[in-house]
Amino acid sequence: MFKTIQEALSYIEKQQELREQRLKDKSIYVCVGTGCTANGSRKVYKKFVEVIRKKGLDVKVETIDDESDVVRKTGCCGLCSLGPLVKIMPEGITYSHVRLDDVEEIVEKTIERGELIERLLLTDSVTGKKITKLEDATFFKNQTFYIMEGIGTSECKKIEDYMGRGGYKSLLKVLSSMKPEEVIETVKASGLRGRGGGGFPTGLKWEFTYKAKGEKKFVVCNADEGDPGAFMNRTLLERDPHSVLEGMIIAAYTVGAQKGYAYIRAEYPIAVEMFNKAINDAKKMGLLGENILGTGFSFDLEVKEGAGAFVCGEETALLASIEGKRGVPRPRPPFPAQKGLWGYPTLINNVETYANIAKIIRDGVENYRKRGVEKSPGTKMFSVTGPLKLTGIIEIEFGTTIRYVLENICGGTVEGKKLKAIQIGGPSGACLPEKYFDLPLDYDTLKSVDAMVGSGGIVAITEDSCMVEVARFFLDFTKRESCGKCVPCREGTMQSYTILEKFTQGKATHEDLENLESLAKIVKTASLCGLGKTAPNPILSTLKHFRDEYMEHINGKCPSGTCTALRKYVINPELCKSCSLCARACPQGAISGERGKPYVIDQEKCVKCGICFEKCKFNAIELV
Template sequence: MKSPQELFDFIEKLKEKRERKLQKPCVYVCVGTGCTASGSRKVYAKFVEVIKAKGLDIKIEKIDDDDEPVKKTGCCGLCSLGPLVKIMPSGITYSHVTVNDVEEIVERTLLKGEAIERLLLTDPITDKKVERLEDATFFKNQTFYIMEAVGTSECESIEDYMARGGYSSLAKVLSGMDRLEIINLIKASGLRGRGGGGFPTGLKWEAAYKSQGDIKYVVCNADEGDPGAFMNRTLLERDPHSVLEGMIIAAYAIGARKGYAYIRAEYPIAVEMFNKAIEDAKRYGLLGKSILGTDFSFDLYVKEGAGAFVCGEETALLASIEGKRGVPRPRPPFPAQSGLWGKPTLINNVESYANVPKIIRDGVENYRKRGVENSPGTKMFSVTGPLKLTGIIEIQFGTTIRYILENICGGTSNGRKIKAIQIGGPSGACLPEELFDLPLDYDSLKSVGAMVGSGGIVAITDDRCMVEVARFFLDFTKRESCGKCVPCREGTMQAYNILEKFTQGKATYEDLENLEYLSEIIKTASLCGLGKTAPNPIISTLKYFRPEYIEHIEGKCPSGMCTAFKKYVIIPEKCKSCSLCARSCPNGAISGERGKPYVIDQEKCIKCGLCVTKCKFGAIELVG
């Protein structure tokens, strides 16, 4: 492409072509990580094989030579039901598809338009089969904006992205928009960073723009190290060009000529997709020298992260790109003033960049129709836990936690009551059921000691121990501490040791006081944001679930989850004196003699439960 106008004209042609393609018989197979893990790429290959064997690739009228009847699409968010396959033009969608289903799908659905009931999605809320993704409650109750074209976005095709309006914002920017005009547009939109802190994106851009320097950089933080969080990975796999276009526009706005996408190596499909997106953008003249015939040049490279959680912190991430050990540094100076190799650097999250082209294309007013005043737009969340449906969702800010759990995810899968959620990643807070009607936005969550964070939501049912939940998350942040500052390195270890005393039935009221004091020290004195937020699970559970800590001190775990408060006992009436339990006990805690019931020495018992599995008469029970 040699000019913005040429790109505009090309996009218009592709839009018309895409509309015609969607009316032709074709198959969309999800090849995101979740579906790939369930065998979707084998399903894709089988569709190609069957359609070619039947000669349908010739019989089905093509729009052009590149129009193949089997297409790869990105994740729609419903990872638990993959592999997912969508048939157009009917829109019929199937879940848990295997290679053995392919021929029947081709014969009955692709050619005749018939639905195969056994493969259809079952809506857990209505308990009815649905033919189309859009008809499932999971999708109907979401607000799709970033995750547009669910089930029909071709993740490997730059042309498909363009046909959905992609790169028209870049063409608009390079048609004559002033750099400050772009930055003021982002400021007016109210876009806030989607990576955790929620800092106003426009202010970041403005700071980088005003910083003096002959060289500037643009960086995308796609490290996403939070357990159970995979929004960034999903977006990079399903729509990499949306992130790429946002980065190019950001580079133009601040005057950068080079950029890096920092993607963790555990995301091989995302790395592959983004590298392909870069090459395709170069092919169309959207990256490299003299982009679209202008004097703006920009090159972009992928840097694979080694999986350190701390590299999600921006200064540690920059150190890693430079080839140094990934540890944070004190701020100021902020990266916008002194970042990569001491040069002004703009760092934004994957989802933040993906919002930029839409804001420029649709306008500020349209963008702000979604969300709330101080948190406009939408947010992707990954929802996990014992729910009927889990995966990636997109909702507008202001949606309540209860609405997500009940109206999108369908409630619990085990019939238990949800007593809490953990939100914001391992450094997030645990919120009780009485706060489930709280609107999800940056300010509302902050008011109750929580944060949007990366966007992870974990549902916790009433059979879970909140002290153990706090211990579990602190165990992760303790192990992932970079060790640079004492409050985080030593503080998290000591706090973890105290939590272990609680779960082992050895804690005292003094331990409770020490835990509170230590948590505040870690929060206040740690060097970086990761250290400062590490004690959040402790602080929030002490605030909302303090009685559970007290009960542990008094000798009881209210949920019955902590086995230290339980004991295995042998029921005399059922014991046959066979000695199987005694012979299997690894610690010699069981003794007895022939003809008399055996007994368990509670001091020696390590509560491994092996005796229960060995007893053939059901004579051993866990009580307490």
């Protein structure tokens, strides 16, 4: 344990030297993030350990359980669709989709003989060529790594590795030479905006909490990332927990807090494990707890696991949950900065916001503002999903266009399908058509077209998708996640969903269209919290940009053929060969005919399952 700032600084500088040396050593890094773990990376990791030990190779390794030498663990690099990923240093050779059967071959050929295994190399999403190094992939070259520094080589479980990247130097600087007011002014000057979705200026929130009167103060990290398909916070907590922890300790010193909570949803077991270890390691070194480094500043922190309620992403509902109450929002004001946990002033920021703090203090405001745009400086992590060649977590500067992300980073769509729209900002985000793809991604630009950065989720939507069904899909999630406290959200989302179902079932009228739009506006205006106020966004945005599809549904047709109830399969008599294959495959017995004559489909019996369409070898069955 360090007792003084100088002791800690000397240790950190030593770790920086050691890390530089480690990167020159022959070593193996295996990604153990959730995506790679789901594909078996931890078994691959153990296999590497067994093979290395068996062969007695001179490979520099870290320590597991402080007992034996093994291969190193690294956190998620964002390319989740290609895991398990293995990186071999110092050459930087990176292999994808590594299986247990590949491990001995990698050790024998690449580690022992320096040979490449062609089939395991990454294939560039844009050029289609095999590449040797992770950093040479177009997916990575076209990103701007700031928060996600140390891609492929950051050792997620070791505080020493974080220190080797300059970690905790910002905390030492703050404790030794900066007053709380100076820290606040630095954060304000940086222009950092909350990464949780609202984009509120972080420095102002810190200032409000600092000036608030209270016997106690709290600092809270909102890691209740509940958006389907969004996992930026989880990734950051798994790969670099100390960056978040350092930001929280600096925040506590600045606003005068003595206690903190990291609210992490229980579905993120690896993130919970990593952050708890980070807390324990920081305490052992005297960076957390009583009288930190002899400065007289004390701060303690613990993890609270959320039960998975989406509404607990709203800060007042989150605070209620920490207090042991039902997680429902309350009216504001008062805001948490004035009256938060147990009635005391409370600072709440999300994972990515805290992760920016130490780097701003370390690198300086001017350096930080080199990235991004004037009113949205810095970088942002986004989670990109959908039918794209590459999906996962990316980090880009604010101001990067949507099209650049989809084409230059993710490589465009699979099978060459044309993109029709994106849905951005989580399940309550807006749907933007292709004509907006050249807009820069930043808070104010998106707001100008009734969209939002939100949590940072981007879902690619291709031309074979039905936008009415897209709206119904996302509203189905938000209506189920409504806490039920306020009538507009509880009843409004349910009634809106019922109307959308009428559209997808071919039962909607022009009156339903008017009612849907009117109801969505009421829910947006009258709901108590952010969940209800943003839940109608998929409806309002699709009505604005894809109204013609709603009209076609009223007229009994789904233009993409997605809505099953509006499908109609018919047999083209000119193409039908009377083979009876479709009739034999039909589970409802809806197809009849006889040899030498075209078969027909009884529309009353047909359930639109499409089996006949798939089975016909002559393309005689058509979807109209």
